Amino acid sequence: MSRYRYLFGPVPSRRLGRSLGVDLVPFKTCTLDCLFCEVGATTCSTLARKEYVPTDEVIAELSDWFREGGGADYITLAGSGEPTLHVNFGRILEFVSDNASAATAILSNGTLLSLPEVREDACRASLVKVSLSAWDQASYERLHRPCTGVSLDAMVESYVKFRDQFQGKLWIEVFLLKGVNADDSQVARIARLVDRIGPDRVHLNTAVRPPADPLAVAVSPRRLLELSALFSPPAEVVASFRGKEARDIEPPRTEILAMLKRRPCTAEQISAAFGIARPRVNETVRHLLEDNEIEETPSDGETYLSAT
Ligand code: SF4
Known part of the structure; x- marks a missing residue:
């Protein structure tokens, strides 16, 4: 106590x-x-x-x-x-x-x-x-x-x-x-x-x-x-x-990209929005970055992702 x-x-x-x-x-x-x-x-x-x-x-x-x-x-x-x-x-x-x-x-x-x-x-x-x-x-x-x-x-x-x-x-x-x-x-x-x-x-x-x-x-x-x-x-x-249990499933790449075209989000926000476990989201984010479809911008101690 x-x-x-x-x-x-x-x-x-x-x-x-x-x-x-x-x-x-x-x-x-x-x-x-x-x-x-x-x-x-x-x-x-x-x-x-x-x-x-x-x-x-x-x-x-x-x-x-x-x-x-x-x-x-x-x-x-x-x-x-x-x-x-x-x-x-x-x-x-x-x-x-x-x-x-x-x-x-x-x-x-x-x-x-x-x-x-x-x-x-x-x-x-x-x-x-x-x-x-x-x-x-x-x-x-x-x-x-x-x-x-x-x-x-x-x-x-x-x-x-x-x-x-x-x-x-x-x-x-x-x-x-x-x-x-x-x-x-x-x-x-x-x-x-x-x-x-x-x-x-x-x-x-x-x-x-x-x-x-x-x-x-x-x-x-x-x-x-x-x-x-x-x-x-x-x-x-x-x-x-x-x-909410975050699901261990393949994140919907197209929908994530569509969301990042509207506004920048952190990986954590994507995980919350789709109810998908962070490691799976991180993997998709890494692929999107490698394919130059998104970019990272640091702001206030967070990393925001947005569509290129
Ligand atoms: S402001 Fe509203 S939410 Fe906050 S303690 Fe008072 S009743 Fe609860």
Whole structure:
């Protein structure tokens, strides 16, 4: 059992490297109760910002972890609720910046960024990831079941302001569910809002682990890739379909090539899109490269493949 109450990990993360999690609110204390929440139903639905867990104890745990030589690429405020509900999350970010070389991240649903003091504190992070998966108030309420008073329009406006004042990396996650928000026209409207904000990256995700609500039906990996093209620049598909057994079959070379003509993808994205084991995909990629049908482009630590 971990000796820490508020720290978890570090866990390996494809985008954040080794990420040490810091959980600042009790289990399922959140401003939303999303259909797709993998942690379960929200038990404390609130907009009240408080010192949910003692700031000094969190800092003491971090000090201890640093003293013991703990290393991570990111110290990440995340967990089983909304981290910006903690009134001192900015102090914790400041402590990490002053005492460690690791970068800091906040994984937030973005509802509280409409408060100037939350935006100001969030500016201390190296990276902030927020959500935007709806196009109007009705779709927002259906998907996220927010606390009374949370307005999508106000949230989008706050993202625009935050983008302006934040020097770090801003990522937006768009969470899509079949039959809820994954039609072309719906995603195009979300993409228009995202465009106004201008994040550094857009991630498309879907319900890959069993969510609490039966309405939360996953969008297929191939459909996610299609929808990613509605964003400019195209969004990245981050859903990790680990639960699905990757098949050990011959990859469909022509279809892969057709996909790479539309947009660049990594080998991992191809493997997820077709549900085919990585070694088989790697073999096909190698042949396509030898035949000069595709080329590799490194970007942000990933290798993207595109048709020549
Ligand atoms: S914001 Fe996150 S923690 Fe809160 S209900 Fe939605 S998915 Fe769950």
